[in-house]
């Protein structure tokens with residue numbers, strides 16, 4: 668039924684209030700470690716009553732091994748060893764999040780799926796340890812359609828470690844990494860079309876893009892760490908954008 672007045676589903680302030688309330692800062696959380704306890708999962712597995720053994724009897728070993736190879740090395744690892752070259756970075760950008768085809772309507776499609784073909788997620792990339800002062804310790808905004816990197820900021824030594832508790836007050840560091848992807852959105856591009864649903868769509872699209880990059884990186888022998896816990900305002904300061912909010916980070920190296 669049509670209602671008079673403003674429809675709350677299309678009230679962007681509601682979405683922004685929720686997002687701002689979920690932000691992580693130095694004052695609201697300490698350094699968190701992964702929960703190593705597998706107890707809850709063990710209890711759940713006892714409740715499975717029907718085992719579909721037919722499904723897991725695999726004859727197509729070739730296909731099985733191909734897929735096994737792709738996923739078995741996808742691990743989170745802070746053991747950065749500066750394994751990336753500029754060429755590997757180029758391949759990663761082109762193949763994991765770049766253009767894959769132009770459809771019959773002239774739309775450019777990318778390697779990751781996108782809600783409503785709107786490509787609402789932006790990529791900011793911090794680069795370091797390439798032995799090239801024109802890119803090292805700098806943050807760029809990446810445009811996959813034009814394959815262009817636009818410089819947005821230049822960081823001081825150690826500054827990148829200020830973005831999360833694990834590096835600011837924990838025992839880890841990004842100093843030996845090569846690259847940090849900041850996945851951002853302005854929320855408003857998707858909002859006019861999808862209302863409150865755009866919040867979910869933004870997070871889902873980010874996850875798709877990040878997963879593509881992590882899997883591609885692992886195939887190239889590059890270690891990576893996805894980060895959901897980072898200091899939102901510090902990241903916004905580093906990417907120098909008042910309009911965009913970072914949803915996820917992936918560190919590589």
Ligand SMILES: Cc1cc2nc3c(=O)[nH]c(=O)nc-3n(C[C@H](O)[C@H](O)[C@H](O)COP(=O)(O)O)c2cc1C
Pocket residue numbers: 701741742743744833892893894895896897
């Ligand atoms: C949404 C999300 C947020 C994460 N945030 C962090 C993080 O802030 N710091 C971190 O060290 N790892 C983070 N991780 C990585 C997990 O710790 C890691 O995936 C988990 O320990 C399982 O290890 P695996 O990725 O090697 O399978 C995150 C993973 C996901 C999916």
